[in-house]
Amino acid sequence: MVKINKQFKATVIAYGNSGLPLGQREDLDDLAIIALRSQDPTLLRLFDNLPSLEVLLKQKTEKALSQLRPILLNDGSKNENESTDIRDDDFAAVKNKSEEEPSGE
Numbered sequence: 001m002v003k004i005n006k007q008f009k010a011t012v013i014a015y016g017n018s019g020l021p022l023g024q025r026e027d028l029d030d031l032a033i034i035a036l037r038s039q040d041p042t043l044l045r046l047f048d049n050l051p052s053l054e055v056l057l058k059q060k061t062e063k064a065l066s067q068l069r070p071i072l073l074n075d076g077s078k079n080e081n082e083s084t085d086i087r088d089d090d091f092a093a094v095k096n097k098s099e100e101e102p103s104g105e
Contacts, residue, residue, distance in 0.1 A: 002028040002056070003048040011046070022046065029060050 004011075009023030015034070016027050025031075028047075035043035036053040044050070051059070 001059075002032045002050065004028060004046055005048045008046045013046075029056060029063075032056055033060070 004022045010021045012019055012021050013031065016030050018025065018027070022028065022031075031043065032047055032050055033053065033056055034040075035047065036050060036056065050056070
């Protein structure tokens, strides 16, 4: 989890369709990724002990998968008698494949 330094919680940086103060944002991982990719010292100093870019991207991927899994597994548009081809081990395969890809970003 990404944490903002206390002195910057009231700071407003508009990104990701929001202009809330950083202390109220739920998408700080996006700003942290921008900070790490750009290595911009002004952005980097906003954060308290940032993880590596690789760790941050992995956390973001896992969070997205956990949010998508229930939607994909319980698609209300399918007939109740119709079986789904998506299983939990399918997500593991996607996760493992993403870990194998080089992080040249």
